[in-house]
Amino acid sequence: xxxxxxxxxPKPEILDPQGKAVLRALPRLGFxxxxxxxxxxxFEVEIEGDAxxxxxxxVQQMAETLLSNPVIEDFEVRxx
Amino acid sequence: MKIGxxxxxxxxxxxxxxxxxxxxxxxxxxxxxxxxxxxxxDAVVLPGGFSYGDYLRCGAISRxxxxxxxxxxxxxxxxxxxxxxxxxxxxxxxxxxxxxLIRNDHRKFNCVDQxxxxxxxxxxxxxxxxxxxxxxxVLKNGExxxxxxxxxxxxxxxxxxxxxxxxxxxxxxxxRDIAGISNERGNVVGLMPHPEHAVEALCGPxxxxxxxxxxxxxxxxA
Numbered sequence: 001x002x003x004x005x006x007x008x009x010p011k012p013e014i015l016d017p018q019g020k021a022v023l024r025a026l027p028r029l030g031f032x033x034x035x036x037x038x039x040x041x042x043f044e045v046e047i048e049g050d051a052x053x054x055x056x057x058x059v060q061q062m063a064e065t066l067l068s069n070p071v072i073e074d075f076e077v078r079x080x
Numbered sequence: 081m082k083i084g085x086x087x088x089x090x091x092x093x094x095x096x097x098x099x100x101x102x103x104x105x106x107x108x109x110x111x112x113x114x115x116x117x118x119x120x121x122d123a124v125v126l127p128g129g130f131s132y133g134d135y136l137r138c139g140a141i142s143r144x145x146x147x148x149x150x151x152x153x154x155x156x157x158x159x160x161x162x163x164x165x166x167x168x169x170x171x172x173x174x175x176x177x178x179x180x181l182i183r184n185d186h187r188k189f190n191c192v193d194q195x196x197x198x199x200x201x202x203x204x205x206x207x208x209x210x211x212x213x214x215x216x217x218v219l220k221n222g223e224x225x226x227x228x229x230x231x232x233x234x235x236x237x238x239x240x241x242x243x244x245x246x247x248x249x250x251x252x253x254x255x256r257d258i259a260g261i262s263n264e265r266g267n268v269v270g271l272m273p274h275p276e277h278a279v280e281a282l283c284g285p286x287x288x289x290x291x292x293x294x295x296x297x298x299x300x301x302a
Binding site: 015017067 | 182185
């Protein structure tokens with residue numbers, strides 16, 4: 001089984017209200033000194049067969065077309 | 081004119097949209113997300129709601145619903161398509177409109193009677209309005225912040241493709257107070273506020289939204 005991880009993050013210039021909410025909650029729990037939190041998504045994708053350049057390319061394509069919206073998000077694919 | 085209203089799993093405002101279509105002097109046709117069939121309609125409304133539970137991103141999964149293949153194809157040929165709220169999100173995810181809609185900057189769901197200025201009136205959805213007309217219609221969204229890069233925003237402004245803009249307080253952090261935009265041709269319009277909830281004096285803030293549904297009829301008889 002080929003396993004891939006796709007990390008999707010909001011682009012740096014895009015406002016991330018969820019990350020901001022987490023950032024504001026942390027000091028209330030006693031975590032001092034946190035200056036920034038960004039929240040993203042992680043996908044774990046399993047594909048039949050061995051990991052090949054073709055299956056990697058396929059996951060890249062999944063990430064581009066469905067898992068992320070390139071207008072507001074960046075993604076990274078890696079083998080798990 | 082026959083106007084189709086697509087029901088996705090999780091659509092909320094499809095029935096109101098069909099009712100508004102009828103009030104606007106057109107025939108409403110219920111379309112189903114799972115059908116590759118537009119039933120010969122002349123125009124399509126993608127209604128508000130939380131299609132596919134807003135899973136992944138708002139509109140991201142609906143964009144690949146079977147019926148959207150036909151909607152995207154027809155839109156490219158010039159069929160009028162109006163996306164309201166979740167429908168606007170679907171149009172952006174489909175790349176029929178540029179930009180994207182993200183969570184409101186204040187992080188709260190917003191439900192207000194919103195003042196807007198209608199700026200583009202040469203579309204099949206807004207021809208009943210006059211340029212610069214100020215209207216009040218319902219706005220209700222959690223992820224209504226319109227974002228796009230500077231170049232895209234400049235292009236939209238430069239080509240006169242901002243259809244409606246928020247007046248008074250910006251309710252969701254939308255860049256340049258954008259409430260609605262169109263494609264270049266003007267047949268595809270996305271709007272975050274809900275004109276279908278402002279078509280009767282009995283409920284809602286008035287009947288200012290009716291123009292979005294009478295514009296098509298007016299275009300037919302013009």
